[in-house]
Amino acid sequence: AQKVTQAQTEISVVEKEDVTLDCVYETRDTTYYLFWYKQPPSGELVFLIRRNSFDEQNEISGRYSWNFQKSTSSFNFTITASQVVDSAVYFCALSEDYGGATNKLIFGTGTLLAVQP
Amino acid sequence: NAGVMQNPRHLVRRRGQEARLRCSPMKGHSHVYWYRQLPEEGLKFMVYLQKENIIDESGMPKERFSAEFPKEGPSILRIQQVVRGDSAAYFCASSIRGTYNEQFFGPGTRLTVL
Numbered sequence: 001a002q003k004v005t006q007a008q009t010e011i012s013v014v015e016k017e018d019v020t021l022d023c024v025y026e027t028r029d030t031t032y033y034l035f036w037y038k039q040p041p042s043g044e045l046v047f048l049i050r051r052n053s054f055d056e057q058n059e060i061s062g063r064y065s066w067n068f069q070k071s072t073s074s075f076n077f078t079i080t081a082s083q084v085v086d087s088a089v090y091f092c093a094l095s096e097d098y099g100g101a102t103n104k105l106i107f108g109t110g111t112l113l114a115v116q117p
Numbered sequence: 118n119a120g121v122m123q124n125p126r127h128l129v130r131r132r133g134q135e136a137r138l139r140c141s142p143m144k145g146h147s148h149v150y151w152y153r154q155l156p157e158e159g160l161k162f163m164v165y166l167q168k169e170n171i172i173d174e175s176g177m178p179k180e181r182f183s184a185e186f187p188k189e190g191p192s193i194l195r196i197q198q199v200v201r202g203d204s205a206a207y208f209c210a211s212s213i214r215g216t217y218n219e220q221f222f223g224p225g226t227r228l229t230v231l
Contacts, residue, residue: 045225105210108159
Protein backbone atom coordinates (compact mmCIF):
# COMPACT_ATOMS: atom_id res chain seq x y z
CA ALA A 1 0.00 0.00 0.00
CA GLN A 2 1.18 3.51 -0.71
CA LYS A 3 1.48 5.84 2.22
CA VAL A 4 3.28 9.02 3.25
CA THR A 5 4.00 9.71 6.90
CA GLN A 6 4.97 13.07 8.30
CA ALA A 7 5.34 12.32 11.98
CA GLN A 8 5.99 15.91 13.01
CA THR A 9 2.65 17.63 13.35
CA GLU A 10 4.04 20.99 14.44
CA ILE A 11 7.51 22.46 14.74
CA SER A 12 8.38 25.80 16.25
CA VAL A 13 11.79 27.40 15.77
CA VAL A 14 13.34 30.79 16.23
CA GLU A 15 14.43 32.74 13.21
CA LYS A 16 17.85 31.75 11.81
CA GLU A 17 17.66 28.25 13.22
CA ASP A 18 17.96 25.29 10.86
CA VAL A 19 14.99 22.94 10.75
CA THR A 20 14.42 19.53 9.17
CA LEU A 21 11.02 18.22 8.20
CA ASP A 22 10.78 14.46 8.03
CA CYS A 23 8.97 12.41 5.40
CA VAL A 24 8.78 8.62 5.26
CA TYR A 25 6.98 6.84 2.45
CA GLU A 26 5.77 3.36 1.61
CA THR A 27 5.37 2.03 -1.90
CA ARG A 28 5.46 -1.28 -3.72
CA ASP A 29 6.52 0.35 -6.96
CA THR A 30 10.10 0.66 -8.12
CA THR A 31 9.33 3.74 -10.15
CA TYR A 32 7.86 6.65 -8.28
CA TYR A 33 8.20 10.36 -7.64
CA LEU A 34 8.37 12.31 -4.41
CA PHE A 35 7.30 15.91 -3.96
CA TRP A 36 7.29 18.68 -1.42
CA TYR A 37 4.65 21.42 -1.40
CA LYS A 38 4.33 24.50 0.79
CA GLN A 39 0.98 25.84 1.95
CA PRO A 40 1.36 29.33 3.47
CA PRO A 41 -1.39 30.88 5.62
CA SER A 42 -3.02 32.28 2.48
CA GLY A 43 -3.91 28.69 1.57
CA GLU A 44 -2.50 28.09 -1.89
CA LEU A 45 -0.18 25.18 -2.61
CA VAL A 46 3.29 26.00 -3.85
CA PHE A 47 5.36 23.34 -5.61
CA LEU A 48 8.89 23.08 -4.17
CA ILE A 49 10.55 19.99 -5.62
CA ARG A 50 10.06 16.72 -7.48
CA ARG A 51 12.49 13.82 -7.16
CA ASN A 52 12.32 10.50 -9.04
CA SER A 53 13.15 7.16 -7.47
CA PHE A 54 16.28 6.68 -9.55
CA ASP A 55 17.97 9.87 -8.48
CA GLU A 56 19.26 9.79 -4.92
CA GLN A 57 21.43 12.85 -5.20
CA ASN A 58 20.73 15.46 -2.61
CA GLU A 59 19.47 18.76 -3.93
CA ILE A 60 20.05 22.26 -2.71
CA SER A 61 18.13 25.35 -3.73
CA GLY A 62 19.12 28.43 -1.80
CA ARG A 63 18.24 27.83 1.85
CA TYR A 64 16.33 24.65 0.99
CA SER A 65 17.86 21.21 0.72
CA TRP A 66 16.45 17.73 0.33
CA ASN A 67 17.89 14.40 1.43
CA PHE A 68 16.49 11.36 -0.39
CA GLN A 69 17.46 7.95 1.01
CA LYS A 70 15.86 4.90 -0.55
CA SER A 71 17.38 2.62 2.08
CA THR A 72 15.23 4.23 4.75
CA SER A 73 12.38 5.32 2.43
CA SER A 74 12.82 8.89 3.53
CA PHE A 75 12.77 12.22 1.75
CA ASN A 76 13.60 14.87 4.33
CA PHE A 77 13.52 18.61 3.80
CA THR A 78 15.87 21.05 5.55
CA ILE A 79 15.51 24.80 5.74
CA THR A 80 18.73 26.57 6.69
CA ALA A 81 18.63 29.87 8.56
CA SER A 82 14.86 29.86 8.75
CA GLN A 83 12.88 33.06 8.29
CA VAL A 84 9.44 34.15 9.41
CA VAL A 85 8.23 33.89 5.80
CA ASP A 86 8.96 30.16 5.93
CA SER A 87 6.05 29.72 8.33
CA ALA A 88 3.62 27.42 6.56
CA VAL A 89 2.34 23.88 6.38
CA TYR A 90 4.66 21.66 4.38
CA PHE A 91 3.36 18.57 2.61
CA CYS A 92 5.32 15.63 1.34
CA ALA A 93 3.67 13.63 -1.46
CA LEU A 94 4.21 10.43 -3.46
CA SER A 95 3.20 9.56 -6.99
CA GLU A 96 3.23 5.98 -8.21
CA ASP A 97 2.73 4.25 -11.52
CA TYR A 98 1.15 0.83 -11.92
CA GLY A 99 1.49 0.98 -15.66
CA GLY A 100 -1.61 3.14 -15.92
CA ALA A 101 -2.04 6.74 -16.91
CA THR A 102 -2.66 8.24 -13.52
CA ASN A 103 -0.20 10.05 -11.34
CA LYS A 104 -2.41 11.01 -8.47
CA LEU A 105 -0.51 12.41 -5.53
CA ILE A 106 -0.68 10.76 -2.13
CA PHE A 107 -0.09 13.38 0.52
CA GLY A 108 1.17 13.18 4.06
CA THR A 109 -0.76 14.98 6.75
CA GLY A 110 1.61 17.92 6.70
CA THR A 111 3.94 19.62 9.17
CA LEU A 112 3.07 23.05 10.46
CA LEU A 113 6.26 25.09 10.75
CA ALA A 114 6.15 28.23 12.86
CA VAL A 115 9.18 30.47 12.72
CA GLN A 116 9.28 32.98 15.56
CA PRO A 117 11.07 36.31 15.11
CA ASN B 118 1.11 32.52 -18.48
CA ALA B 119 -1.76 32.44 -16.05
CA GLY B 120 -1.74 29.72 -13.45
CA VAL B 121 -4.52 27.34 -12.56
CA MET B 122 -7.68 29.29 -11.86
CA GLN B 123 -10.45 28.24 -9.58
CA ASN B 124 -13.73 29.94 -8.87
CA PRO B 125 -15.33 30.79 -6.71
CA ARG B 126 -12.66 31.15 -4.05
CA HIS B 127 -15.25 30.92 -1.31
CA LEU B 128 -18.65 29.27 -1.55
CA VAL B 129 -21.34 29.09 1.10
CA ARG B 130 -24.22 26.68 0.71
CA ARG B 131 -27.04 25.50 2.93
CA ARG B 132 -27.57 21.82 3.48
CA GLY B 133 -29.34 20.25 0.54
CA GLN B 134 -28.19 22.77 -2.04
CA GLU B 135 -25.85 22.10 -4.93
CA ALA B 136 -22.25 23.29 -5.15
CA ARG B 137 -20.43 23.80 -8.45
CA LEU B 138 -16.70 24.36 -8.37
CA ARG B 139 -14.85 25.41 -11.50
CA CYS B 140 -11.25 24.89 -12.53
CA SER B 141 -9.44 26.30 -15.55
CA PRO B 142 -6.11 24.53 -16.05
CA MET B 143 -2.92 26.25 -17.08
CA LYS B 144 -2.62 26.98 -20.77
CA GLY B 145 -1.52 23.87 -22.63
CA HIS B 146 -2.46 21.51 -19.80
CA SER B 147 -5.01 18.84 -20.63
CA HIS B 148 -4.87 16.85 -17.39
CA VAL B 149 -6.87 17.94 -14.36
CA TYR B 150 -6.95 16.55 -10.83
CA TRP B 151 -9.26 17.37 -7.94
CA TYR B 152 -8.23 17.04 -4.32
CA ARG B 153 -10.09 17.70 -1.10
CA GLN B 154 -8.58 19.03 2.10
CA LEU B 155 -10.73 18.55 5.16
CA PRO B 156 -10.00 20.81 8.14
CA GLU B 157 -6.71 19.94 9.85
CA GLU B 158 -5.97 17.20 7.31
CA GLY B 159 -3.81 16.63 4.27
CA LEU B 160 -5.06 16.61 0.73
CA LYS B 161 -6.90 13.55 -0.55
CA PHE B 162 -7.14 12.67 -4.23
CA MET B 163 -10.63 12.63 -5.65
CA VAL B 164 -10.59 12.37 -9.43
CA TYR B 165 -8.32 12.64 -12.47
CA LEU B 166 -9.65 13.79 -15.82
CA GLN B 167 -8.42 14.42 -19.30
CA LYS B 168 -10.47 16.29 -21.85
CA GLU B 169 -13.91 14.63 -21.97
CA ASN B 170 -12.68 11.56 -20.07
CA ILE B 171 -12.57 10.46 -16.45
CA ILE B 172 -9.36 8.50 -16.01
CA ASP B 173 -9.43 7.71 -12.30
CA GLU B 174 -12.26 8.45 -9.90
CA SER B 175 -11.16 6.12 -7.15
CA GLY B 176 -11.22 8.91 -4.57
CA MET B 177 -14.67 10.23 -5.35
CA PRO B 178 -17.51 9.52 -2.94
CA LYS B 179 -19.95 7.19 -4.65
CA GLU B 180 -22.93 9.44 -4.20
CA ARG B 181 -23.64 13.13 -4.76
CA PHE B 182 -20.23 13.92 -6.29
CA SER B 183 -19.48 14.15 -9.99
CA ALA B 184 -16.82 15.72 -12.17
CA GLU B 185 -16.44 16.61 -15.81
CA PHE B 186 -13.90 18.21 -18.08
CA PRO B 187 -15.62 19.10 -21.33
CA LYS B 188 -13.92 19.71 -24.63
CA GLU B 189 -14.51 23.42 -24.20
CA GLY B 190 -14.55 25.23 -20.91
CA PRO B 191 -13.40 24.54 -17.37
CA SER B 192 -13.51 21.37 -15.36
CA ILE B 193 -16.49 21.23 -13.00
CA LEU B 194 -16.73 19.44 -9.66
CA ARG B 195 -20.37 19.14 -8.69
CA ILE B 196 -21.67 18.26 -5.28
CA GLN B 197 -25.37 17.64 -5.00
CA GLN B 198 -27.40 17.93 -1.78
CA VAL B 199 -24.45 19.16 0.24
CA VAL B 200 -24.05 18.17 3.88
CA ARG B 201 -21.96 19.75 6.62
CA GLY B 202 -19.27 17.11 6.17
CA ASP B 203 -18.62 18.43 2.65
CA SER B 204 -17.16 21.63 4.14
CA ALA B 205 -13.57 21.64 2.99
CA ALA B 206 -11.07 23.24 0.66
CA TYR B 207 -11.21 21.78 -2.84
CA PHE B 208 -8.07 22.10 -4.89
CA CYS B 209 -7.67 21.61 -8.59
CA ALA B 210 -4.32 20.85 -10.20
CA SER B 211 -3.25 20.53 -13.80
CA SER B 212 -0.34 19.05 -15.67
CA ILE B 213 0.88 18.84 -19.25
CA ARG B 214 1.06 15.07 -19.42
CA GLY B 215 -0.24 12.35 -17.13
CA THR B 216 2.64 10.41 -15.78
CA TYR B 217 5.00 12.05 -13.31
CA ASN B 218 4.77 15.64 -14.41
CA GLU B 219 4.49 18.34 -11.82
CA GLN B 220 0.97 19.18 -10.87
CA PHE B 221 0.39 22.89 -10.51
CA PHE B 222 -2.30 23.76 -8.04
CA GLY B 223 -4.96 26.42 -8.10
CA PRO B 224 -5.72 28.58 -5.06
CA GLY B 225 -8.57 26.33 -3.98
CA THR B 226 -12.27 26.80 -3.32
CA ARG B 227 -13.31 26.89 0.29
CA LEU B 228 -16.77 25.41 0.63
CA THR B 229 -18.75 26.07 3.78
CA VAL B 230 -22.01 24.24 4.32
CA LEU B 231 -24.33 25.85 6.84
